[in-house]
Amino acid sequence: MEPVRIFDTTLRDGEQSPGVTLVPQEKLAIARAMEELGVDVLEAGFPIASPGDAEAVRLIAQSVREPIIAALCRTRLIDIEAALRALEPAAKPRIHIVIATSELHMRTKLRMTREQVLEEIERSVTTARKYVDDVEFSAEDATRSDPAFLEEVFKLAEACGATTVNIPDTVGYTVPEAMGQLVRRIKSVLKPETIVSVHCHDDLGLAVANTLAGVQAGAGQVEVAMNGIGERAGNCSLEEVVMALITRQDYFQRSVGIRPQHLYRISQMVSRFTGMVVPPNKAIIGDNAFAHESGIHQDGILKDRRTYEILDPDQVGAPKSRLVLGKHSGRHAFVERLKALHIHAGPEMQERLFQRFKELADQKRYVSDADIEALYHNEVGVATQQPKLEAFQVQVGTRVIPTALVEVADAGEVGRRAIEVATGDGPVDALFQAVCRAFETEAELVEYRLTPVGGGPDAQGEVFVQVRRGEDTAYGRGLSTDILAATAQAFTQAMARLVRARQEVAAS
Numbered sequence: 202m203e204p205v206r207i208f209d210t211t212l213r214d215g216e217q218s219p220g221v222t223l224v225p226q227e228k229l230a231i232a233r234a235m236e237e238l239g240v241d242v243l244e245a246g247f248p249i250a251s252p253g254d255a256e257a258v259r260l261i262a263q264s265v266r267e268p269i270i271a272a273l274c275r276t277r278l279i280d281i282e283a284a285l286r287a288l289e290p291a292a293k294p295r296i297h298i299v300i301a302t303s304e305l306h307m308r309t310k311l312r313m314t315r316e317q318v319l320e321e322i323e324r325s326v327t328t329a330r331k332y333v334d335d336v337e338f339s340a341e342d343a344t345r346s347d348p349a350f351l352e353e354v355f356k357l358a359e360a361c362g363a364t365t366v367n368i369p370d371t372v373g374y375t376v377p378e379a380m381g382q383l384v385r386r387i388k389s390v391l392k393p394e395t396i397v398s399v400h401c402h403d404d405l406g407l408a409v410a411n412t413l414a415g416v417q418a419g420a421g422q423v424e425v426a427m428n429g430i431g432e433r434a435g436n437c438s439l440e441e442v443v444m445a446l447i448t449r450q451d452y453f454q455r456s457v458g459i460r461p462q463h464l465y466r467i468s469q470m471v472s473r474f475t476g477m478v479v480p481p482n483k484a485i486i487g488d489n490a491f492a493h494e495s496g497i498h499q500d501g502i503l504k505d506r507r508t509y510e511i512l513d514p515d516q517v518g519a520p521k522s523r524l525v526l527g528k529h530s531g532r533h534a535f536v537e538r539l540k541a542l543h544i545h546a547g548p549e550m551q552e553r554l555f556q557r558f559k560e561l562a563d564q565k566r567y568v569s570d571a572d573i574e575a576l577y578h579n580e581v582g583v584a585t586q587q588p589k590l591e592a593f594q595v596q597v598g599t600r601v602i603p604t605a606l607v608e609v610a611d612a613g614e615v616g617r618r619a620i621e622v623a624t625g626d627g628p629v630d631a632l633f634q635a636v637c638r639a640f641e642t643e644a645e646l647v648e649y650r651l652t653p654v655g656g657g658p659d660a661q662g663e664v665f666v667q668v669r670r671g672e673d674t675a676y677g678r679g680l681s682t683d684i685l686a687a688t689a690q691a692f693t694q695a696m697a698r699l700v701r702a703r704q705e706v707a708a709s
């Protein structure tokens with residue numbers, strides 16, 4: 202059976218979701234998880250975009266050896282040089298070059314003629330091929346480009362050494378039949394060994410259907426993102442395409458090298474790191490994907506699960522609520538549980554997690570798998586975050602104005618300790634105002650979300666916040682059995698990221 206290569210772009214296109222910024226350690230954790238999942242290609246970032254992006258690509262290239270590691274570039278030489286530097290430690294590097302080919306993009310955005318675009322392709326692909334054997338070329342806005350010009354573009358990219366050519370439906374405009382026709386047309390003018398890829402956005406909710414139509418027409422690679430995150434309405438969902446190909450292999454007659462039992466866990470990780478909630482009714486990984494409400498369905502399921510389920514939750518690693526560890530559990534059991542949960546923590550991280558687990562076990566009777574995963578996701582963010590919330594205090598009640606005090610170490614710059622007090626409409630607002638003062642930065646609170654983790658009356662509270670200043674937005678999260686502590690942590694993380702993003706822009 203012909204394979205379909207899975208190209209994951211969660212860390213590049215996925216990170217382009219409005220308001221999402223992942224720190225390098227979070228990207229590395231996702232990249233390692235993607236390696237376990239078995240993706241063929243991992244697009245680690247766009248190195249020229251920022252020093253943080255370049256650092257993340259390099260970190261991933263050093264540590265993730267199994268998949269091909271791709272870095273995105275425009276046709277400019279400085280982009281290719283930045284990508285080559287970041288990919289230098291990679292076992293299997295890929296340079297991914299993109300330029301737009303639709304009349305609209307060429308005329309208004311690039312201000313280039315067709316001839317100039319062809320020259321750019323020839324120069325950039327030829328240059329990249331001097332340094333790496335694996336070059337992908339993408340024709341941005343391909344589905345709104347003149348198909349005859351697209352043939353010329355891809356033939357040129359192939360002749361200059363591109364090994365994969367990608368057809369992006371950049372604005373989610375195409376429909377399945379048209380995508381199938383386009384893939385067949387492009388394949389017919391290229392060598393059989395050149396891989397044709399599809400990259401679909403979800404503006405009309407057709408990304409998965411269009412991608413599968415591409416596969417049926419012979420595409421050898423699909424570009425997807427976990428939970429379907431990405432620009433605007435997002436990218437094609439990795440989990441949906443993969444499970445469609447696996448579940449209906451009888452129909453598609455194509456194989457994938459994915460180990461789907463990791464899907465649920467990675468989906469949770471991506472959701473936490475990005476702050477983008479998975480809707481409960483989302484296929485494959487949503488909370489309700491395997492829930493049955495009506496009596497008739499429940500009756501059917503009890504008699505034979507297959508009456509209303511085409512997938513087994515085990516197949517995608519959907520959790521069984523197990524209450525496993527408590528305050529008497531030792532380090533060994535804890536480390537074993539980390540392994541079982543596929544949490545790759547070095548000795549220092551293990552120690553920090555064990556301390557956090559012990560603190561938590563003092564506060565609640567049982568610590569569930571969901572608690573441990575949340576602790577881990579929280580610590581990954583904390584580990585890379587310089588400023589630290591040292592202490593906080595909140596005063597509330599019917600006869601006092603809500604007032605908060607925070608003490609933040611390394612606020613805005615290393616060595617700067619800030620102790621600030623502020624009042625607000627309520628305890629959350631007072632904490633937010635105090636943290637903003639600690640960072641000497643005004644900001645607006647765009648979103649505040651509190652979710653229980655682990656269940657039960659002693660559940661931990663997980664807080665997600667999004668803050669904005671001008672054009673810049675940043676997410677933060679906090680986790681604690683005390684929801685105000687979780688709130689103060691989340692504000693500190695978000696403000697630290699906001700300030701760091703501004704400092705990075707100022708430095709570049």
Ligand code: KIV
Pocket residue numbers: 214273299339340341342367369370371372400402
């Ligand atoms: O949507 C798009 O066109 C892209 C390209 C960079 C492949 O993301």
Ligand code: ZN
Pocket residue numbers: 214369371400402432
């Ligand atoms: Zn895209």
